[in-house]
Amino acid sequence: xxxxxxxxxxxxxxIVIILYVITRMIVYHFMPAxxxxxxxxxxxxxxxxxxxxxxxxLLLNQYLWKVVPFDFKIREFGKPIIWGGILISLHLIFWxxxxxxxxxxxxxxxxxxxxxxxxxxxxxxxxGTLLSGMSGLMSPLKAVVFSNIIxxxxxxxxQPIRNWTIxxxxxxxxxxxxxxxxxxxWLAVIHIIMDDLYLLFxxxxxxxxxxxxxxxxxxxLTFAVVIFPKDKEITDQFxxxxxxxxx
Numbered sequence: 028x029x030x031x032x033x034x035x036x037x038x039x040x041x042i043v044i045i046l047y048v049i050t051r052m053i054v055y056h057f058m059p060a061x062x063x064x065x066x067x068x069x070x071x072x073x074x075x076x077x078x079x080x081x082x083x084x085l086l087l088n089q090y091l092w093k094v095v096p097f098d099f100k101i102r103e104f105g106k107p108i109i110w111g112g113i114l115i116s117l118h119l120i121f122w123x124x125x126x127x128x129x130x131x132x133x134x135x136x137x138x139x140x141x142x143x144x145x146x147x148x149x150x151x152x153x154x155g156t157l158l159s160g161m162s163g164l165m166s167p168l169k170a171v172v173f174s175n176i177i178x179x180x181x182x183x184x185x186q187p188i189r190n191w192t193i194x195x196x197x198x199x200x201x202x203x204x205x206x207x208x209x210x211x212x213w214l215a216v217i218h219i220i221m222d223d224l225y226l227l228f229x230x231x232x233x234x235x236x237x238x239x240x241x242x243x244x245x246x247x248l249t250f251a252v253v254i255f256p257k258d259k260e261i262t263d264q265f266x267x268x269x270x271x272x273x274x
Contacts, residue, residue, distance in 0.1 A: 032092060036160025039087050043080050044152055044181060050076045055184055067134045070141055077144040084156050095159045097151055100210040107213035110204055110254065114197070114217060117246040118224050124239025127231035135226040146218035153178045153198065154205045154214050168256060171202040189235075196247040197221075199255065206256045 054073060060066035088095050130138070153174055161170035175198035179191045186194060201214050233239040 032094070033160050033163025036092055036095070036156050037164060038160075039091070040084065040152060040157040040160060041177075043083050043087075044157070044177070047076050047080045047148075048181065048183070052184065063130075063134065067137060071137060074141045074144045077141075077148040081144070081148040081151055084151055088156065092156070095151075095155045095211075097155070097212065098210040099212045103210065104213075106204075106207070107209050107217065110200075110209070111213065111217040111220070113250055114200060115220055115224070117243055117250065118221050120246065121233065121239055121243035122224055122228040124233030124237050125229035125231060126233075127229040129229055130226050138226055139223050142219050142222040145222055146215040149178075150201070150211055150215040150218050153181075154202050155211050158202055158205060167206050171199055171206060171255070175199050175202055193244065193247060196251045199251050200247070203251070203254045203256055207254070 051073060054069060054076075058065065058069040058072070060069055085097060129135070157177070158170055158174045161174050164170075165173070175195050178198040179195045182191065182194050201218070204217075205211070205214060
C-alpha cells in the first residue's frame with residue numbers, strides 16, 4: 028500500500044511538473060523575451076500555469092494522497108528564520124556584487140507578485156509531493172539528491188546551464204530543511220524572498236571569479252553539506268512529519 032501511494036505521489040507530481048514544462052515551452056516559443064517588458068509580460072502570463080499546477084497538486088493530495096498538506100505552521104519560526112536567514116544572507120552577498128540599473132519600479136512590483144506563485148508551486152511540487160513520494164521509494168537522503176536533480180533540469184529554458192549547480196545546491200538546502208521539519212509554508216516564504224531579492228539590485232550579475240560570486244558559491248556548498256540530513260534520527264523525524272517517508 029505504501030509503495031503504491033509513493034508511486035502515485037511520484038507519478039502524479041511528475042505529470043503535473045512535465046505538463047507545466049510543456050506549457051512553458053509553448054509560451055516561450057510564441058512569446059520570446061526580446062525586451063524587459065516582453066519578459067515581464069511573459070512571466071506574468073506564466074503565473075496562470077503555476078497557479079493551476081499548485082492547485083492541481085493540492086486537490087490531488089486532498090482527494091487522493093491525503094499525506095502532504097501545505098502546512099501553515101506560522102508559530103514555528105525559529106529554525107525557518109535562522110536557516111532561511113543564512114540562505115538569504117548568502118544571496119545578499121551575491122546581489123551586492125551586481126551592477127548596472129535595477130528593474131523599473133512598475134515591473135519590480137508586478138514580478139514581486141508573480142514570485143509568490145513561483146514559490147508556492149515549486150515548493151509544494153518539489154519539496155512537498157515529489158520529495159514525499161520519492162522518500163517512500165528510497166531513503167530520504169537519496170530523495171533529497173534525486174528530487175533536486177529533477178528540480179535543476181526543471182529550470183531548462185529559464186536558467187542557463189552555468190547556474191544549474193547553484194540551483195541544485197539551493198534545492199538540496201530547501202529539501203534538507205523540509206526533512207528537518209520545516210513546513211512547506213516557511214519554505215515557500217523563503218523561496219519568495221530569495222526571488223524578490225532579484226528585483227532589488229542591478230541587472231548585471233557579478234563575474235564568475237568575482238569575490239561576491241566565489242563567496243556565494245562556497246557559502247552555498249558549505250551550508251548544503253552542513254544542513255544535509257546525515258543521520259537516522261533526522262530522517263525519523265521526517266517520518267513523523269510525513270508518514271509516507273516512514274520505512
